[in-house]
Amino acid sequence: MTRNRHILTELPGPKARALIARDAEVISPSYPRDYPFVMSHGRGTEVWDVDGNRFLDFAAGIAVCSTGHAHPQVVQAVKDAADRFLHISSDYWHEQMAGLGERLARIAPMGEPAMSFLCQSGTEAVEASLKLARYVTGRSRFIGFLGGFHGRTMGSLAFTSSKYTQQKGFFATMPGVTHVPYPNPYRAMFAGSDQGKAVLDYIRMLFERSVPASEVAAILVEPIQGEGGYIVPPDGFLAGLRTLCDEHGILLIFDEVQSGIGRTGRMFASQHWGVQPDIMTLAKGLGSGLPIGAMVAKKRLMSQWKRGAHGNTYGGNPIACAAANATIDLVENGMMGNAATVGAHFMGRLRDLARDYPCVGEVRGKGLMIGMELVEGDAERTPARKLCDDVITRAFHNGLLLLSCGASTVRFMPPLNVTREEIDEALVLLRSSLDEALLGQED
CATH class of the missing domain: 3.90.1150.10 (Aspartate Aminotransferase, domain 1)
Known part of the structure; x- marks a missing residue:
């Protein structure tokens, strides 16, 4: 030894x-x-x-x-921001917040203009994505994946299924979520070698038999499943989800809370397959340890929110935004x-x-x-x-x-x-x- x-x-x-x-x-x-x-x-x-x-x-x-x-670069950015002011609520404006929004819009993998809603954690980013999806589609159902982890607040928890202990004692969570298997090439749940196609076919079957596609607001998925086992989906699966969503007017939400900001060798894990989401959630590595989250969405979706439709007190905190801006610099460079x-x-x-x-x-x-x-x-x-x-x-x-x-x-x-x-x-x-x-x- x-x-x-x-x-x-x-x-x-x-x-x-x-x-x-x-x-x-x-x-x-x-x-x-x-x-x-x-x-x-x-x-x-x-x-x-x-x-x-x-x-x-x-x-x-x-x-x-x-x-x-x-x-040291993140620490210095935090110190410099702290010397100016520690907080001003999101009712107002400041340079760090606007600058971070510009950075996220530039690197967002949507293929079109994007906007961000800033918060403090991954679960808040997911909650914001669910609210936006309901708001802009007028629909109330969602598709999630077995093994997924999206947070512990009640909307996010409705999707979380990596361990039953996370839900035990908290039923009922947000209604309207249907879970389907996440394609795992190592542990096949379906006959045949193409587990990605099998899962897509399973969703199509649900649309025919029990979940009206016209009532589904969004599909929420981790491009690489985190808490469920660090599972890399088969090639073609995320693209198949994109096609399926486009067929039925469903939004595609990528939860990049764990896989985003350079973790996989690309800025976002979805970029390994070239698939563009409608909405994306970020947190964890975004602030190098400072509590920050972001819900990033296509501008044509986010701009539909009316004043007061969603908000928070600490979103866009100058210290956390400074850490995030410094983090993106380091990750890109x-x-x-x-x-x-x-x-x-x-x-x-x-x-x-x-x-x-x-x-x-x-x-x-x-x-x-x-x-x-x-x-x-x-x-x-x-x-x-x-x-x-x-x-x-x-x-x-x-x-x-x-x-x-x-x-x-x-x-x-x-x-x-x-x-x-x-x-x-x-x-x-x-x-x-x-x-x-x-x-x-x-x-």
């Missing part, structure tokens, strides 16, 4: 244990914390806990810290390209590792949005749930921060400026973690 010389104490260390105990008395127990990491500070891909242990962060705050921890090239290196190394471990069923992804699905090794490819949890836990003890998704997928989402050397270091720690987890299963 490889011992990480950067881990100086038992985990969690004494300071971490003390803070966790304090937290337990005053903070909601609903947060799904996987292991006892208590952060002190971070730089780039490296983070340190309160006991001085150093880790590689390949979770990046759930793909939020896109430019790494405390990138090198980090997106790094995600593509270093991500390809990472994928190659993971596939090399998979040859040594039969429990690795599939390595998939684009850029630095990569999933490694663990299986039991039987003909059914049974998800190795416990092994996945054990690998995540062992990785923490070895100095590597990871999260899971889907039934048994280890996901890798390091900052977009991660280096090849950091990738290679993480692979050494990952290999040790796999060995320890497999050995533990034998005991």
Whole structure:
């Protein structure tokens, strides 16, 4: 086993244990914390806990810290904005907000003029997209996908189906959502090899039998499914959804909250297939850690909203907008390209590792949005749930921060400026973690 010389104490260390105990008395127990990491500070891909242990962060705050921890250009932009003013409500105007709107309109993948509604989170961006879709179409039904994650507020939660625990205890959510399978080439739900076509045919069948297409406002889909397992859809699927929507006057909403802003080696994941949405939701990596979300829509749709149709207090906050503007600068000027090239290196190394471990069923992804699905090794490819949890836990003890998704997928989402050397270091720690987890299963 490889011992990480950067881990100086038992985990969690004494300071971490003390803070966790304090937290337990005053903070909601609903947060799904996987292991006892208590952060002190971070730089780039490296983070340190309160006991001085150093880790590689390949979770990046759930793909939020896109430019790494405390990138000096983002920090300086935040400081400069804070020196001017901390807040003015969205009832008024300011340079950072207008500038961010211009940036998003320029990079938006709609193929026509776009406008943005700014908010604080992904779930708020999704809620705004649902309200806009209802408003401009006059329709009330929606299509979502099994395995999708779109947030935890009641409209977004109606679509979220990556784990039943997210909905348990909160029924009824927003009515009118019908879920269909997300095409998964590794775990086929339909006969035949073209899972994308099978799902499209299934939606067409629903339109004929139980869901009138004329009542469907929008189809909401992740171009690459995140919490559901980092699933990359088959080629042609998103284009097929676009065609289906156009046939019936349905809006196509891409949830790019996790996959957007350079994560996949393109500014938006949908650009890998050249498919243009009507509406898009952004958050996570947009602000490098500052709370910001955006609902971006074709201007001809957004301009239909009347004054007061939707709004918020903190949308367009100057500090968050400054962070987002600096983030887009960094992503456009090198980090997106790094995600593509270093991500390809990472994928190659993971596939090399998979040859040594039969429990690795599939390595998939684009850029630095990569999933490694663990299986039991039987003909059914049974998800190795416990092994996945054990690998995540062992990785923490070895100095590597990871999260899971889907039934048994280890996901890798390091900052977009991660280096090849950091990738290679993480692979050494990952290999040790796999060995320890497999050995533990034998005991």
